Amino acid sequence: MCWGVPARVLEVEGFEAVVDFGGGVRRRVLLLVDAAPGDYVVVHAGSAIGKVKPEEALEILLALKEVAESLSPEAAEALDKAIEELRSSLAGAAPSKAAGGSH
């Protein structure tokens, strides 16, 4: 019931937005957050309840890394790789964000 699904905002009209869940599924939802086209939101029961800040996920990985270094070199290496992947996908998100806003 408190299921939330991430979706990309396509259009904003007042307190409603059209969002894209991927796979061609689009819906009109209520907007309970400040969001602009290109932002990701989590949609629950027809409302966008929060805006996703993917860069915050980095914090979790960095916190895990702090302790993983004492676990094993492989664990630390796995985290380094994950942090790098996330950083580059976040950096890559900027141009696609602009593209998302243009149509």
Place this chain on the structure above:
Amino acid sequence: MEALQALLRSRELAGVAVRLIRRYASELAARGFASVKLMNFCGTHEWTTVHFGIRSLVPPNVELVAGPGCPVCITPSACVEAAIQLALDGVTVYTFGDAYRLPALKPVRGARSLIEARAAGGDVRVVYGFADAVRDARSAREAVFLAIGFETTAPSYALPLAKGLVPPNLKLITALRLTPPAAKRAIAAAVERGLEPVRGIIAPGHVSTVTGAEPWDRLARELGLPAVVSGFEPVDLLASIATLLRMLAEGRVGAEVEYRRLVTWEGNVAAKKLIAEVFEVADAAWRGLGVIPESGLELRGPYRVHDAWEEYGLPRPGPEGDMPVGCRCADVILGLAKPTDCPLFMKACTPSKPYGPCMVSSEGTCAIWARFGGGGLADAVAEALGLRQPLDRRG
């Protein structure tokens, strides 16, 4: 977003988190914690736990238990009975799909659920959100919405009401409930029954998106426990479990936020304002649990013109624990029993023919276990054959 999801489901990261869990769990075991019970309060956390097999990844002294986390399961029978009665009286009834099949304790003129009321000629419409009903109700004469949900769902009702978008013919059968008071009740229940006490709180990420982490911090400090507000990917949950164990090992209480990409300390301030504008906190009945003080939301002041209870003079849910005979859903909701402890589970009560409320909603603990948990057979066989191996080598 896809890259992030893939990372939070990756074997490497899950491996790191599992190793951390094992490290802190053995530290706690060495200090005499024979069993560490952690409770979640969200059906989606239970879904992640079962779907990704998280229980098989934690050491035997860590027990993951589902608490009250399914709004459909705890919606009192009186709410369903009211909706059925109105549907049979010619009122259009809007409902979420989850509550469509929810059985009432006693049939109303032969109908036990909204689906049966519809079969009997009632105008019952399943919608995706309240806003859909607001749009559709402009064409209906008299209409009600079976307004269930936790804090996550409350602002979806509050926004259209506060903006004056809801037509006067649309009323709400309010059944909104607040999670921290129920969490407190479930944690107390384990102690009252003399069961292993709950040692840590896996706090619900989407409830907290609205409320913020602060209410969980307050509850955790009051109870002297650690709490972690968790996301819903397997690595989110594993990292949250590791953090809880670490907090226990370090003797820390209060809340931390793992789901920082969505949850802040103060939550969605605009949504909270809308809720406070439209609703007031009231004592409320929970199916199977009775009345919990200050655990519900009722329409306030001018918004009462949309109150279906008042409009139709319906009997409000009372303190009676309204569970069908033989059903252990009340204990399952409180985390006192597992679905497999119920003699009806997967026998007289199945997802296609649910007997108790926990089998109805896709977020109900029994329905989740029925769909993904193999009915307990795999666990029983694994235990009998001594297959629950230490997992060090897999990390």
